Amino acid sequence: MPDVDQGIAGLAGAIAGGLIGIVGTLGAARMTGRAQEQTQRAQWRRQVRRDAYSQFISRASQAIAVAEAAHQAARDNTPEAAESYKVLVKAQAALEEAYVLVQLEGPAQAAEAADEAHSEVLGWKINIGWLLEESPRVGRDRALREAAGASLLAVDRLHDFTEVCRELLDEDEKPGRPKRPGAGR
Numbered sequence: 001m002p003d004v005d006q007g008i009a010g011l012a013g014a015i016a017g018g019l020i021g022i023v024g025t026l027g028a029a030r031m032t033g034r035a036q037e038q039t040q041r042a043q044w045r046r047q048v049r050r051d052a053y054s055q056f057i058s059r060a061s062q063a064i065a066v067a068e069a070a071h072q073a074a075r076d077n078t079p080e081a082a083e084s085y086k087v088l089v090k091a092q093a094a095l096e097e098a099y100v101l102v103q104l105e106g107p108a109q110a111a112e113a114a115d116e117a118h119s120e121v122l123g124w125k126i127n128i129g130w131l132l133e134e135s136p137r138v139g140r141d142r143a144l145r146e147a148a149g150a151s152l153l154a155v156d157r158l159h160d161f162t163e164v165c166r167e168l169l170d171e172d173e174k175p176g177r178p179k180r181p182g183a184g185r
Contacts, residue, residue, distance in 0.1 A: 053165040055096040063091040074131040116159035124150035
């Protein structure tokens with residue numbers, strides 16, 4: 001009888017060892033799958049943010065170029081000034097769409113930098129409008145001064161936004177990086 005007990009014990013041990021091996025293999029596969037899913041999600045989030053940043057930079061650059069032309073036309077009081085302003089209004093509306101996307105997808109640093117750039121382009125547009133209207137409330141000299149200031153700040157703030165986004169995207173690429181406050185917004 002002891003031989004039978006040893007045989008059963010050996011068989012039971014082999015079965016238990018096999019079950020432990022199967023459970024271990026399944027657990028390891030599940031952990032690997034989760035890690036891969038997290039990596040893929042992080043890559044997807046980075047791409048979404050990159051696309052939002054790129055779209056904002058492109059639309060802001062276009063709005064700045066159009067604002068420069070509209071500003072010059074309004075300053076020189078050319079016949080094309082009103083049409084240039086209409087083009088600027090459309091470019092600013094396109095920038096608005098990209099701005100909202102950055103506010104939605106980007107972390108706080110990107111959203112704040114986009115807000116500053118967007119505000120300067122919007123302020124520039126408003127001052128050009130005042131130039132065209134010859135607003136008595138503002139006056140031509142003040143509108144010219146403020147439009148010139150906004151033009152410089154718009155370019156600077158777009159540069160600042162670009163730098164912030166580069167840093168954020170570079171940070172996203174670092175393996176094992178600690179989570180930023182506001183990450184996953």
